Amino acid sequence: MSSIKHVAIIMDGNGRWANRRLRPRIWGHVRGSAVVSDIVRAADDIGLKALTMYAFSTENWSRPLEEVSTLFRLLKKFLIKEKARILANNIKFKVIGEIQNLPHETISLIKEMEALTAEATGLKLTFAFNYGGRAEILRAVNAFHLNYPGRTMTENDLNDLMYRPETGDVDLMIRTGGEQRISNFLLWQMAYAEMYFTPTRWPDFTPSEFKKIIEHVSCRERRFGNVCGQTALEHSMEKAETNKSVFIKGANL
Numbered sequence: 001m002s003s004i005k006h007v008a009i010i011m012d013g014n015g016r017w018a019n020r021r022l023r024p025r026i027w028g029h030v031r032g033s034a035v036v037s038d039i040v041r042a043a044d045d046i047g048l049k050a051l052t053m054y055a056f057s058t059e060n061w062s063r064p065l066e067e068v069s070t071l072f073r074l075l076k077k078f079l080i081k082e083k084a085r086i087l088a089n090n091i092k093f094k095v096i097g098e099i100q101n102l103p104h105e106t107i108s109l110i111k112e113m114e115a116l117t118a119e120a121t122g123l124k125l126t127f128a129f130n131y132g133g134r135a136e137i138l139r140a141v142n143a144f145h146l147n148y149p150g151r152t153m154t155e156n157d158l159n160d161l162m163y164r165p166e167t168g169d170v171d172l173m174i175r176t177g178g179e180q181r182i183s184n185f186l187l188w189q190m191a192y193a194e195m196y197f198t199p200t201r202w203p204d205f206t207p208s209e210f211k212k213i214i215e216h217v218s219c220r221e222r223r224f225g226n227v228c229g230q231t232a233l234e235h236s237m238e239k240a241e242t243n244k245s246v247f248i249k250g251a252n253l
Ligand code: FPP
Pocket: 011, 012, 013, 014, 015, 016, 017, 025, 029, 030, 032, 033, 036, 054, 055, 056, 057, 060, 071, 074, 075, 078, 127, 177, 202
């Protein structure tokens, strides 16, 4: 059983993916939203406990209006398209972030999905939408001081006031698109997370790469001390090749 239970993903590289194909940036988001469906399915298949995906940050409001409205539309489309599968697979859905600024229809769809899946016991699927990590912490601190004036706050207190406390700490954060930063995502929850940055742009990200990363990081935690699935095997083969060439070079000297 993998020690990776909660995976958080920064889905980056949509714009560059589209630009490279001489298409508008929104085309990358449209393609990227199909990948969201694939990765949710993969997370469910491998029995992850929680998957949190960064779909729209508080900073994303500064993008062109057409791009912002496309992202809203894609969230709405996802909720409509995936509803039956989310219900059938016992997935517990939630959006974290300040959703009151979203279009009314989108808010209703989010609320409906959250209510319908409230008792689900499977994968905890979270979309961070209009989300910022610092804002989440500030919101929790302010709520605490309002409710318990003068009391000293503990880690548990703060954790309980996060948007979705039951998902707990992130075990692994994956960022696609080649950048290596966390961009104000789940700052509190990622204190001990393993980080994995892949150059693959989000629209090219596949369930197979997703599963390999999880396997690889599970192995990384164990420092390759044991045989650990295919990645460890590949790793030890690579190592054997390196050793062999070092040995041969040595022998040639
Ligand atoms: C960053 O790529 C990505 C986003 C700001 C949005 C991510 C959204 C999706 C993958 C689709 C949303 C779908 C659903 C179902 C909610 P970027 O455009 O900043 O990439 P760039 O760095 O190449 O410009």
